[in-house]
Amino acid sequence: MVELMQNQKTILTTEAVGPQIYKQLRDRIIIGDLLPGVRLSETEIASVYSISRQPVREAFIKLAEEELVSVRPQRGTYITRISVSAVLAARFIREAVEADIVRKVAETVSAAGLNQLLCNLGQQEAAKDRGDARAFMDLDDAFHRLLAQLADEQNAWDFLEALKSQMNRVRHIAVQQYVPEKLVVQHTDILAAIQRRDPDAAEAAMRKHLRQVLMDLPDIAQAQPGFFDTEEIDT
Numbered sequence: 001m002v003e004l005m006q007n008q009k010t011i012l013t014t015e016a017v018g019p020q021i022y023k024q025l026r027d028r029i030i031i032g033d034l035l036p037g038v039r040l041s042e043t044e045i046a047s048v049y050s051i052s053r054q055p056v057r058e059a060f061i062k063l064a065e066e067e068l069v070s071v072r073p074q075r076g077t078y079i080t081r082i083s084v085s086a087v088l089a090a091r092f093i094r095e096a097v098e099a100d101i102v103r104k105v106a107e108t109v110s111a112a113g114l115n116q117l118l119c120n121l122g123q124q125e126a127a128k129d130r131g132d133a134r135a136f137m138d139l140d141d142a143f144h145r146l147l148a149q150l151a152d153e154q155n156a157w158d159f160l161e162a163l164k165s166q167m168n169r170v171r172h173i174a175v176q177q178y179v180p181e182k183l184v185v186q187h188t189d190i191l192a193a194i195q196r197r198d199p200d201a202a203e204a205a206m207r208k209h210l211r212q213v214l215m216d217l218p219d220i221a222q223a224q225p226g227f228f229d230t231e232e233i234d235t
Contacts, residue, residue, distance in 0.1 A: 011049050018055035021045065022062045029068050029079055030168045031134060032176075036081040036227055040069060066165045081229045086166040087217065094164060095210045097156055098144065102190060102206045103199040104151040113150045117191050120146060124184050133175045140171075140180075143187055167213065173224055174216050186212065 011020050025045075028034045042053045042060070060077050063069040067086060071077050105113070120143050127136040148157035175183070186209040193201035221228045 011051065016055075017049075017051055018058035021049065021051075021055055022059035025059055025063060026066070026068060026165065029063070030165060031137075031172050032169070032227075034079055036079050038079045040077045040079065042077075066162065068165055082169050082227050083166050083229055084217070084221070087170055087213065090160075090164040090167040091210060091213055094160055094167070095207055097153075097160060098147070098206050098210060099203045101148055101151045101153050101156065102194070102202045104153070105147050106194045106197055106199040106202040109150055109194055114191075114195060116146055116150075117143070117194070121184070121187055121191060124180075124187065128180050128184055133172075133180070136180050136183075137172055137175055140175075140183065140187075169227070170213060170217060170220060173220050173227060174213070177220065177223060178216070182212070183209075 011017055025034070025040070034040075040060070042056045045056045046053045060069060060071060064071050064077075067080055067083060069077050070080050109117075120139060124136060124139045124143070127139055145154075145157055148154055186205065189205040190202060190209060193199075193205050
């Protein structure tokens with residue numbers, strides 16, 4: 001119950017409860033507030049938020065679909081370890097989609113769009129300098145979401161969002177372990193290519209950026225073995 005109470009957010013009575021519970025639990029799993037192996041109880045969560053168990057059950061179903069929790073009959077619902085294969089698959093799909101997105105942005109971006117990207121990059125620098133890892137990750141996500149919006153591909157980003165939950169868990173561990181300087185540099189390179197209206201350079205910079213997880217993953221898994229599916233690591 002103590003873990004559930006930490007960072008608890010208010011449930012809005014004007015909106016559907018199930019999606020709010022799902023989002024709160026999903027976010028906390030991804031950022032590492034709720035650790036692999038932790039058992040989640042429908043009854044306890046319903047009690048914490050003073051709601052019925054039905055919306056909690058609905059949230060568990062959605063979390064299980066993303067493989068963030070495992071529902072074990074007669075035993076309970078547990079937060080899963082990170083699937084390395086799911087991380088690699090998400091990275092592969094994300095690179096293919098975002099390479100096309102950034103090409104389109106480089107070819108069509110407006111002055112207003114460039115200003116939005118520059119503003120976001122400045123905020124990333126500020127978050128990095130003050131050591132605010134969670135704010136930096138939010139801004140990182142916002143940078144990529146903004147690129148999709150500028151390319152008029154918001155639906156593509158929404159599709160990716162459902163696929164990259166395991167990858168996001170790794171990214172949150174990485175940014176807490178390592179100074180995010182290299183990520184800011186990579187974002188700067190992407191933006192510089194967009195400013196030059198150079199789609200080839202923008203695509204190359206994006207691919208390099210999204211392949212960073214391939215280089216970081218072995219060290220992250222070694223440093224935080226409790227987060228990862230050990231059978232996948234060993235194989």
